[in-house]
Amino acid sequence: MEVRVRYAPSPTGLQHIGGVRTALFNYFFARANGGKFILRVEDTDRERYSDESLQDLYSTLDWLGIKWDEGPVVGGPHGPYIQSERLPLYQEYAKKLVDMGKAYYCYCTPERLENLRKKQEEEKSPQVGYDRHCRNLTEEERAELEKQGIKPVIRLKVPTEGSTTFHDILMGDITRENKDISPDPVLLKSDGFPTYHLANVIDDHLMGITHIMRAQEWIPSGPLHVLMYEAFGWEIPQYCHLPMVMGKETDPVTGEVHFAKLSKRHGSTSVRDFRAKGYLPEALLNYVSLVGWSYDSETEFFTREELEKVFSLEKINTAPGVFDYQKLDWFNGQYMRRRSNEDLAQLLMPYLKDAGILKDEDMDKLLDFVPGIKERITLLSDIVPMCSFVREYQVPSVEMLIPKKMDQAGTLTALKAVYEVVKQCMESGDSDDQMQQKLCDLAVKLGIKNAGVFNPLRIALTGLQVSPPPFSCLRLLGCEESYRRIECAIKVLEA
Numbered sequence: 001m002e003v004r005v006r007y008a009p010s011p012t013g014l015q016h017i018g019g020v021r022t023a024l025f026n027y028f029f030a031r032a033n034g035g036k037f038i039l040r041v042e043d044t045d046r047e048r049y050s051d052e053s054l055q056d057l058y059s060t061l062d063w064l065g066i067k068w069d070e071g072p073v074v075g076g077p078h079g080p081y082i083q084s085e086r087l088p089l090y091q092e093y094a095k096k097l098v099d100m101g102k103a104y105y106c107y108c109t110p111e112r113l114e115n116l117r118k119k120q121e122e123e124k125s126p127q128v129g130y131d132r133h134c135r136n137l138t139e140e141e142r143a144e145l146e147k148q149g150i151k152p153v154i155r156l157k158v159p160t161e162g163s164t165t166f167h168d169i170l171m172g173d174i175t176r177e178n179k180d181i182s183p184d185p186v187l188l189k190s191d192g193f194p195t196y197h198l199a200n201v202i203d204d205h206l207m208g209i210t211h212i213m214r215a216q217e218w219i220p221s222g223p224l225h226v227l228m229y230e231a232f233g234w235e236i237p238q239y240c241h242l243p244m245v246m247g248k249e250t251d252p253v254t255g256e257v258h259f260a261k262l263s264k265r266h267g268s269t270s271v272r273d274f275r276a277k278g279y280l281p282e283a284l285l286n287y288v289s290l291v292g293w294s295y296d297s298e299t300e301f302f303t304r305e306e307l308e309k310v311f312s313l314e315k316i317n318t319a320p321g322v323f324d325y326q327k328l329d330w331f332n333g334q335y336m337r338r339r340s341n342e343d344l345a346q347l348l349m350p351y352l353k354d355a356g357i358l359k360d361e362d363m364d365k366l367l368d369f370v371p372g373i374k375e376r377i378t379l380l381s382d383i384v385p386m387c388s389f390v391r392e393y394q395v396p397s398v399e400m401l402i403p404k405k406m407d408q409a410g411t412l413t414a415l416k417a418v419y420e421v422v423k424q425c426m427e428s429g430d431s432d433d434q435m436q437q438k439l440c441d442l443a444v445k446l447g448i449k450n451a452g453v454f455n456p457l458r459i460a461l462t463g464l465q466v467s468p469p470p471f472s473c474l475r476l477l478g479c480e481e482s483y484r485r486i487e488c489a490i491k492v493l494e495a
């Protein structure tokens with residue numbers, strides 16, 4: 001049997017880390033089993049729908065390199081894959097259920113339902129929800145209501161006795177008393193739109209979905225869905241509810257640690273945010289895949305291609321996964337170092353352009369700058385504060401320029417000599433290593449520590465106590481601006 005899985009988001013917000021994790025697990029499971037990964041857009045909640053969310057879904061998967069075999073844009077044999085384009089199907093199947101005696105028309109007005117709710121509340125009635133009023137309407141009563149022109153909804157007949165069980169690959173059997181299942185939920189609304197339950201079950205069946213992998217928060221829907229499969233007489237797919245993605249919180253007063261479903265309280269949650277901050281797709285993909293899944297207790301680095309081979313359901317943890325922002329940062333730093341200098345420069349340039357620090361024609365300078373900072377950079381956006389000295393320069397004070405255990409006159413002599421060496425190196429096209437060697441030789445000649453030559457140079461160039469290495473700064477500023485700044489610093493020391 002071919003494995004067919006789906007990611008079925010509702011475009012009602014930006015793609016969240018938890019959603020993306022569900023998408024990845026489905027995708028990897030399909031790939032590892034030679035199956036199909038289907039994308040289905042569950043957009044029947046028109047009030048919460050937004051086109052921005054739909055575009056965000058596509059661009060997120062695209063950025064992560066996740067291609068769907070069937071779905072919007074690419075099509076497939078079971079299309080359309082956007083639920084709002086499948087309304088006639090849902091209507092047809094809901095009517096079928098009515099004809100089979102498994103569902104029924106309900107004509108209750110919103111007012112009646114509201115009064116019912118209030119009454120149940122006031123009486124603290126053990127029975128909550130719909131009272132199944134229309135379940136036993138006679139043909140005559142129904143005809144009368146139809147004649148009044150009331151547009152009915154269709155409700156599922158949930159058995160009032162017994163229990164419903166479904167099997168979950170990770171959690172085992174899950175059983176619910178039928179009396180605890182929502183009493184006869186609406187499947188088709190009076191405007192002809194399906195509810196989530198109807199559309200979800202019909203599509204999973206018609207699209208031949210074999211395994212339903214989704215977040216654990218959908219477990220409560222499980223028994224109801226099983227009842228629907230049974231009502232239709234359809235085979236029930238395998239369920240695999242994924243452990244939640246949690247965030248960690250520390251109480252500022254007591255220091256106690258709490259875990260709660262990952263939310264904005266904990267930090268960024270949308271992939272768009274992570275992307276804007278300058279996380280690399282391979283780092284996010286690698287880390288997110290390890291939230292709730294592991295290959296063994298050691299291996300941490302996985303490319304997408306590797307995960308497409310080694311992913312398996314058996315290795316999903318049953319305990320909730322904790323999203324650790326620091327760990328993600330660590331991964332990102334690691335993946336930054338794995339990128340070529342050229343790649344990194346290309347990725348960094350937009351940040352510097354946005355900040356008004358560099359222009360496209362400064363690409364060569366940026367390329368020369370990258371090797372010096374590659375080991376220190378965690379996020380692409382870190383480049384902006386690192387390079388702010390290019391635009392904002394404050395001539396350093398005498399105190400800043402003088403290194404420890406040196407005086408003003410000695411620093412002046414050193415910086416003048418450094419300037420000559422730097423000029424000569426830049427003009428003759430020396431590499432960073434060659435320049436470094438010549439400056440070390442100079443330190444020996446002057447009888448001072450290396451810091452005595454490097455620090456005044458770096459501070460002269462940036463006006464900052466903390467900054468990238470001096471050679472990187474030289475490359476980024478270019479000769480003209482670098483010389484101007486060194487000359488300024490020399491004047492300060494001469495004063």
Ligand code: GLU
Pocket residue numbers: 008009010042200213214215218
């Ligand atoms: N549309 C649902 C969601 O947004 C799908 C849940 C499911 O996978 O069944 O998560």
Ligand code: ZN
Pocket residue numbers: 105106107108132133134135
């Ligand atoms: Zn009713």
